[in-house]
Structure formats: C-alpha cells, structure tokens
Amino acid sequence: MRTLKFLLEKEYKQIFRDTIILRMILAMPLIQLLVMPLAADFEIKNVNIAIVDHDRSPYSQELVSKIRSSGYFVLTDFGSSYRNSFEQLESDEADLILEIPQDFERNLVRENQQSLLIAVNAINGTKATVGGSYLGSIIQDFNGDIKADWITPQGLNQTPLIDINNLNWFNPFLNYQFFMVPGILVLLVTMIGAYMCALNIVKEKEVGTIEQINVTPIKKHHFILGKLIPFWTIGIFVFSLGFFLIARLVYDLVPAGSILTLYAFLSLFLVAILGVGLLVSTYSTSQQQAMSLSFFFMMIFILMSGLFTPIESMPEWAKVFAYANPVTYFIEVMRMIVMKGSGFKDIQNHFLIMTGFALLFNTWAIINYKKTS
Amino acid sequence: MTDEVVISTHQLTKRFGDFVAADQITFDVYKGEIFGFLGANGAGKTTAMRMLCGLSTPSSGEATIAGFDVYKETEKIKKNIGYMSQKFSLYEDLTVLENIRFFGGIYGLSDRQIKEKSEALINQLGLASHGHKLVGSLPLGWKQKLAFSVAIFHDPKIVFLDEPTGGVDPVTRRQFWDLIYAASDEGITVFVTTHYMDEAEYCNRISMMVDGKIKALDAPITLKQQFNTTSMDDVFFELARGAQRGD
Numbered sequence: 088m089r090t091l092k093f094l095l096e097k098e099y100k101q102i103f104r105d106t107i108i109l110r111m112i113l114a115m116p117l118i119q120l121l122v123m124p125l126a127a128d129f130e131i132k133n134v135n136i137a138i139v140d141h142d143r144s145p146y147s148q149e150l151v152s153k154i155r156s157s158g159y160f161v162l163t164d165f166g167s168s169y170r171n172s173f174e175q176l177e178s179d180e181a182d183l184i185l186e187i188p189q190d191f192e193r194n195l196v197r198e199n200q201q202s203l204l205i206a207v208n209a210i211n212g213t214k215a216t217v218g219g220s221y222l223g224s225i226i227q228d229f230n231g232d233i234k235a236d237w238i239t240p241q242g243l244n245q246t247p248l249i250d251i252n253n254l255n256w257f258n259p260f261l262n263y264q265f266f267m268v269p270g271i272l273v274l275l276v277t278m279i280g281a282y283m284c285a286l287n288i289v290k291e292k293e294v295g296t297i298e299q300i301n302v303t304p305i306k307k308h309h310f311i312l313g314k315l316i317p318f319w320t321i322g323i324f325v326f327s328l329g330f331f332l333i334a335r336l337v338y339d340l341v342p343a344g345s346i347l348t349l350y351a352f353l354s355l356f357l358v359a360i361l362g363v364g365l366l367v368s369t370y371s372t373s374q375q376q377a378m379s380l381s382f383f384f385m386m387i388f389i390l391m392s393g394l395f396t397p398i399e400s401m402p403e404w405a406k407v408f409a410y411a412n413p414v415t416y417f418i419e420v421m422r423m424i425v426m427k428g429s430g431f432k433d434i435q436n437h438f439l440i441m442t443g444f445a446l447l448f449n450t451w452a453i454i455n456y457k458k459t460s
Numbered sequence: 461m462t463d464e465v466v467i468s469t470h471q472l473t474k475r476f477g478d479f480v481a482a483d484q485i486t487f488d489v490y491k492g493e494i495f496g497f498l499g500a501n502g503a504g505k506t507t508a509m510r511m512l513c514g515l516s517t518p519s520s521g522e523a524t525i526a527g528f529d530v531y532k533e534t535e536k537i538k539k540n541i542g543y544m545s546q547k548f549s550l551y552e553d554l555t556v557l558e559n560i561r562f563f564g565g566i567y568g569l570s571d572r573q574i575k576e577k578s579e580a581l582i583n584q585l586g587l588a589s590h591g592h593k594l595v596g597s598l599p600l601g602w603k604q605k606l607a608f609s610v611a612i613f614h615d616p617k618i619v620f621l622d623e624p625t626g627g628v629d630p631v632t633r634r635q636f637w638d639l640i641y642a643a644s645d646e647g648i649t650v651f652v653t654t655h656y657m658d659e660a661e662y663c664n665r666i667s668m669m670v671d672g673k674i675k676a677l678d679a680p681i682t683l684k685q686q687f688n689t690t691s692m693d694d695v696f697f698e699l700a701r702g703a704q705r706g707d
C-alpha cells in the first residue's frame with residue numbers, strides 16, 4: 088500500500104506538471120462537446136436543386152414555390168433546358184434536378200395524372216437519398232392539394248383520410264443533440280483511457296525510467312494500479328465536466344435516469360478501456376507505436392459503436408464486431424439512462440458484459456507486462 | 461574487502477536464438493569490492509549485468525546475488541541491489557527531492573528516514589540549494605552523481621553501474637569515483653562496467669569480456685604484469701583484438 092502511495096504521488100505530480108496534458112483535459116471536453124453535436128448533424132439541409140420547368144403554368148409555379156419554401160432546398164438553377172441543369176449536376180453545383188414536363192398542368196387536370204423526373208447526384212449518398220425523399224414527399228403533398236382543389240367542389244373526396252400522427256418517445260422534439268451529446272461524452276472518456284494511459288507508460292519505456300522501476304521491488308500490480316488510478320480519476324473528472332457543465336448548461340440535457348447508476352457504469356467502463364490502453368502499452372516500445380495502435384483500435388471502437396450509424400442496420404458480420412466492442416455498451420447505457428431513464432435492472436446485462444471486458448483486457452495486460460525478459 | 465562472497469556465478473549463459481550473448485560466465489565478487497566489468501562494445505557486458513539484476517532470465521548456469529537465486533528469488537534480489545543504467549533514468553519532470561523521496565519510498569523507507577537522509581544527501585552532493593529544481597534542468601555531471609546516490613539511497617548490498625560516467629568531464633568523473641569509494645567503504649559492493657581504462661585502474665579487480673566469454677580476471681596490477689605492459693590500455697588491446705564481435 089505504501090508503495091502505491093508513492094507511485095500515485097509521483098504520477099499526479101507528473102501529470103499536473105505537464106501543461107499540455109492539463110490543457111487537453113480541460114479543453115477536450117469543452118471543444119468536442121461544443122463543436123461536434125452542432126456540426127456533425129445528420130439532418131440534411133441546403134440540398135441544392137436545379138429545376139427545369141418546361142410548362143411554366145400556375146401549377147408548376149406553385150410546385151416550385153412549395154419546394155423553395157420548404158426550407159430544405161436551395162434553388163441553384165431555374166430554366167427550361169435539361170442540359171444546362173445537368174451540367175450543374177455534373178459540376179456538383181446541384182444535388183438534384185427536377186424536370187417538370189410540358190403540359191404538366193393540362194395533363195394533371197385532364198387526365199388526372201402526370202409524371203415528373205427527379206435526377207439525383209448520388210455521389211454523396213446520404214444527401215441524395217434524403218434530398219430525394221424530401222422532394223418526393225413535397226410532391227406528394229402538392230398532389231394532395233391539387234386533388235383536394237379539384238375534387239372537393241364536386242362532393243367526392245378521394246383523398247385518403249388517414250392521417251398519421253407521430254409521437255416521439257424519449258426525445259419528443261427529435262433533438263439531434265440529445266442523441267449525440269451522450270455519445271460524444273463516451274468518446275471523450277474512451278480517448279483518455281486508450282491514449283493517455285498507453286502513452287504515459289510507453290514514455291517511461293522510451294525514456295528508460297521503466298528499467299529503473301523494474302530493478303526495484305515494486306510489484307507488477309502496484310505499478311499498474313499506480314498508472315490506472317490517476318487516469319481513472321481524470322476520466323471521471325472529464326466526464327463530469329462535460330456532463331454537468333456543458334451538457335446541462337448548453338444543451339439542457341438533464342438525465343432521466345439515476346446519475347449514480349450512470350457513474351457506476353462509467354467507473355467500470357473506464358477500468359475496461361484503461362485495460363485496452365495498458366494492453367497497447369505492453370505491446371509497444373515507442374510512443375509512435377502506441378499512438379498508431381491506439382488510433383487503430385479507437386477508429387474501430389468508435390465507428391463500430393453505433394454512435395453515428397445504428398448497429399441494427401449493419402450487416403451480420405459487422406454486428407459481431409459491434410458487440411465485441413466495449414464502447415457500444417457504454418453508448419447504449421448512456422442513451423438508455425440519460426434519455427429513457429432506464430434503471431439498474433434494465434442494464435444489468437451491460438454491467439455483466441462490461442465486467443467481462445474489464446477482466447479480459449486487464450488480465451491480458453498484466454500477464455503481458457514483463458518486469459523480466 | 462572481505463572474503464564474504466556477494467555475487468557468485470557459475471557457467472551463467474544467455475542465448476538469444478543462435479546468438480550466445482553471455483557464454484558460461486563464472487566468477488565471484490566479494491563484499492565491499494569494486495569490481496570492474498570490462499569489454500568491447502557488444503561483448504555481452506550489459507546482458508550479463510541484466511541477468512545479475514534480475515532484469516533478464518539466464519538461459520542456463522547458476523548465479524546467486526546477495527545469497528539469492530537469480531531464477532527463483534529475483535524480487536528478493538531487487539530489494540538488496542541498486543542499479544544505475546547507461547540511460548539516465550531519474551524522472552526529469554520531478555525535482556531532486558521528489559526523485560529521492562520516490563525511490564526511497566518504493567524501497568520501503570519511512571518518511572522520517574527519507575527526510576533525514578535526503579537532507580544529508582543533497583548537502584553532501586552540494587545540491588542543497590537545488591533541491592526543488594527539476595532534475596531535467598541540472599547539468600549532466602550532477603545528474604549522474606544524483607542518480608548514483610539515489611541508487612544507493614536504500615543502502616543496498618550491491619550496486620550495479622552500467623557505464624555510469626559516459627559523457628561527463630574528467631573532474632566530474634573523479635568526483636563520481638569519490639562517491640564510489642565512499643560507498644565501498646560503507647561495505648557496499650560496487651559492480652561497474654566502463655570503457656575508460658583510467659577508471660579500470662581504480663577497481664580492486666577487473667574482468668575482461670570478449671565475445672561473451674570472460675578472458676581475464678584479476679587485479680589491474682597483476683594483469684599488467686601478466687601482459688608485461690605498464691598501461692591498462694595495452695591489456696585491453698591485447699585481449700580485445702581477437703574479438704569477432706563488435707559494433
């Protein structure tokens with residue numbers, strides 16, 4: 088125990104003396120939480136549209152103004168030449184082309200049907216699909232208006248009367264930030280665990296001080312605890328800073344569930360992810376190696392965690408990776424507790440799995456950490 | 461110097477694959493002795509020393525350090541030795557006193573012992589006014605002396621020094637050796653590797669390693685007589701020129 092006291096004393100002194108690390112600890116949660124949820128937004132706005140109107144009738148005008156007033160589209164070209172508009176599509180100025188054919192109004196009135204052409208620039212897949220479906224629903228809506236105009240006076244109502252009302256549970260206003268902020272908090276503590284801890288240990292290897300430690304009677308587990316505890320506390324601190332300061336004050340995010348349960352899970356998660364950092368450090372001899380290795384794992388952990396893309400829509404083989412990833416479980420737990428108000432009972436499986444991860448990574452790292460070669 | 465053996469090796473060998481870094485090394489070192497461990501670059505000195513410190517497990521052979529077995533009792537060995545590596549290995553981002561406190565603490569010294577001993581130590585080294593300076597800001601010579609003092613701070617039975625005076629000026633080297641003599645007078649056995657032949661002369665006995673084997677082992681004066689020369693340089697040259705390995 089006394090050994091551990093001296094190790095911790097030394098570690099904290101070194102961390103607080105390193106101004107770059109200190110700044111990172113303070114600035115990282117602030118910047119990431121302020122910038123990312125606002126910028127990395129999946130709502131698609133500003134879809135560039137070029138409209139080719141061969142009809143120039145009141146109806147076609149009405150459709151165009153409906154599209155423009157929807158707020159999702161920016162009109163980049165309005166003309167009567169498909170070729171011109173297509174050039175815009177080719178040069179990436181336009182994402183979509185809507186072609187309104189000649190006799191649009193006449194056919195609508197007379198034959199009660201008319202087809203439109205939507206050409207989509209599918210290079211940016213998300214923008215194209217989402218923009219296309221927005222446009223589709225606007226036209227649908229327009230269609231409904233027309234039918235109502237024409238048919239109602241005659242007393243016949245052929246417009247479907249089923250009206251769908253959505254009720255959004257847990258995030259009633261579909262606030263995208265409520266969804267992202269908890270996820271980014273997870274990202275933050277993952278970074279601290281996987282990077283800072285690994286780099287710190289490898290630095291001792293690089294400088295040669297670890298050799299000095301290895302000739303002392305310090306026990307392996309003391310040394311490792313001496314490294315884990317400081318970064319564990321930093322992780323808790325950074326999380327709290329982001330959670331209570333930014334998430335609450337800036338995004339008005341008040342957790343629906345128990346904060347105690349959340350912190351219990353956070354503590355466990357940190358042990359697991361610090362284990363990853365430790366493991367990385369036992370396999371690297373230089374800070375560069377540790378960086379590259381951590382970066383590799385971080386990318387997989389983050390992209391396969393369901394933070395940005397739902398795991399349910401991943402292919403089967405990818406789901407295996409997603410569920411072999413500790414970050415996935417913490418993001419799930421965060422969203423469950425913060426947004427749904429889930430209690431311990433709902434996430435006990437997550438606790439069990441995370442305990443497994445913590446044991447696996449740390450045991451592996453301890454076995455692989457050698458005082459003697 | 462007494463007859464009490466503190467380091468004893470018998471046919472100690474370390475192989476890395478086909479390469480035999482240390483080949484059947486056999487020697488004894490006595491309590492309070494200053495034992496010079498010489499050899500050209502790549503001769504296997506550091507490998508041998510790492511085995512004796514418990515940093516590296518031997519491939520075969522036997523050795524006891526301070527009475528403890530190098531295979532089974534490495535943790536007990538570590539309590540009884542001090543070690544100063546080629547690479548400077550105090551924490552540069554801690555102060556002089558913090559370094560002393562840390563290493564004293566992990567060897568199990570009490571807070572009072574640490575306090576009293578560190579004051580005495582910085583006074584002795586002439587660092588009294590620099591106790592709160594970061595070690596990284598000290599000149600190399602002071603760092604080396606400090607590193608040595610920290611290595612023997614917990615009063616080990618043996619201290620291992622791996623090329624401790626590399627890169628320091630002759631005056632500082634002389635001062636460094638004064639510290640070594642003082643430690644030896646207190647009964648600490650000093651096991652030192654060096655490339656400086658004047659330093660070899662300061663040792664009670666030296667061993668010469670060539671290609672992983674010990675080629676000669678005796679007092680410097682005896683070796684000079686044996687090779688019929690007046691300088692250790694010549695002795696070294698005579699022994700090392702047959703070497704197959706090098707940089």
